[in-house]
Amino acid sequence: MTGTRTLYRDLTLIDGTGAGPVADSAVLVEDGTVAYAGPAAGAPEADGATETVSLGGRTVLPGFIDTHVHLGVADGRALAVNHADIPLSLHALETAERMRVTLAAGVTGVRDLGGADAGFRTAQESGLVPGPRMRVALRLMSHTGGHADFTLPSGHDPHAHGLSVTEIVDSPQEARVAARRLMRDGADVIKVCATGGVSSPSDTPDDEGLTTEEIAVIVEEASRHGGRPVAAHAQGAAGIRNAVLGGAASIEHGYLVDDEGIDLMLERGTFLVPTLATFDFEDRVHLMTRKAVETKRALAERTFERIAEAVRRGVRVVMGTDAGISEHGRNLNELRHLVSVGMSPMDAIVAGTRNAAELLGTADRVGTVEAGKLADLVVCDGDPLADVALLGDPGRVVMVVQGGRVVKDIRAS
Ligand SMILES: [Zn+2]
Incomplete structure (x- = not known):
């Protein structure tokens, strides 16, 4: 990922720290790492070598961490x-x-x-x-x-x-x-x-x-x-x-x-x-x-x-x-269940991002969208704070970035 620079803009940022959503934000990714995340007004200028990606007002969250899976086990x-x-x-x-x-x-x-x-x-x-x-x-x-x-x-x-x-x-x-x-x-x-x-x-x-x-x-x-x-x-x-x-x-x-x-x-x-x-x-x-x-x-x-x-x-x-x-x-259906036992949608999101990274001992590298962390990003259609259940639908998780690399992109043009 050396030498790549991507500026995501036109987005609402939920950074995983528990801080409220920030509309009109930007995220700059350099060599797989977040170089800037916050209000677009404060973002570094995009130069000729920077790819700019407009997310059309969608929400960006940290990549989620599921701390209990059995990938080797077929469903059920x-x-x-x-x-x-x-x-x-x-x-x-x-x-x-x-x-x-x-x-x-x-x-x-x-x-x-x-x-x-x-x-x-x-x-x-x-x-x-x-x-x-x-x-x-x-x-x-x-x-x-x-x-x-x-x-x-x-x-x-x-x-x-x-x-x-x-x-x-x-x-x-x-x-x-x-x-x-x-x-x-x-x-x-x-x-x-x-x-x-x-x-x-x-x-x-x-x-x-x-x-x-x-x-x-x-x-x-x-x-x-x-x-x-x-x-x-x-x-x-x-x-x-x-x-x-x-x-x-x-x-x-x-x-x-x-x-x-x-x-x-x-x-x-x-x-x-x-x-x-x-x-x-x-x-x-x-x-x-x-x-x-x-x-x-x-x-x-x-x-x-x-x-x-x-x-x-x-x-x-x-x-x-x-x-x-x-x-x-x-x-991410689990987020809906966490809300059903009394957590706010924001707390549920933090449970799947920052808190999960803390349990895994990887909070210095992942779990939040902050400068210095690996660029693990999830882009969704709709407002997950109004309806956290939408994150459980992979069709509405329209983009996934892992370590700066786009690994899924089904945004409607
Ligand atoms: Zn188990």
Whole structure:
């Protein structure tokens, strides 16, 4: 991108910092980086070498970051059986296609919490495959019979052969070794299961998972390697508390968080990634087990109450969709759900941009449209502060810029 200079003008800027929208703004991109973002009146002059792009009054936002995806998982398929019936080459190509549609949805960065190996991250970084920049967990860690143990009642373990997405540990020492194995294999984040879940065959969201002591050991081990964060799958109240006390950076799902859990999260600055899009499941029940459907229906009402309470109390919320469980390529539908639990459209946007970058530890480079940051931009038709749901429609996300490069442009001329 060396030597390129593009001035975007005729736009309303929502920069992701939480500051109000600024009409009649301009964004200057130089060599893939934002050189200026703000009122057009203050923008540097365009010289002969500058390409000028008029956005016709559209809104520019930062590229979004989805902090909980499973790009390796086909829509609605259980992680356990995902790769069992197709060749791995097809799995890889399908995953590349999911990366492409995710980027086209306005998501320029993701954290993959299980099911994609480090090769996908490398393929994106090297330009081989278009997609969001990836942080990967590779596999998820639980105890025997926990959320990562897909052994069926028949005794059949779908992970005994082929591509495994699980680490099973039953002591602090085994947890430490598994964390080391994951980091050896290229994990940027360690995913632990602090409770059971909806999709695992032998536990429920209220079952506790790894102990506080085991989680603390993993957190300590990860912190010794560049401060890699630990993301805790946690749905029931007791497991959520265990994960926060163990030092997890984020609670994934957090559906049934209780008041004590909220207190602890506020005290420790733990992020909450509520993945509410997973409750848009009624049109895909045919893809789910009966247990999963029943569990999910039973959870819904209480979840929306408890997440709303966490929002009201001021827990730091970050956007994540659990895409793979929810639909790929519709990631920004989550913003509508965040508004439904009491966030303002602006707060929801910040949850998907600046806050998400903070959780990933990349806020110095991405998450806001400010001078010095990478030029990750989303251009939409309409006013997302009046109707945040429009961002969930990829047809209205008319342009996506990643690191200064235009990766999608469907603006009507
Ligand atoms: Zn997940």
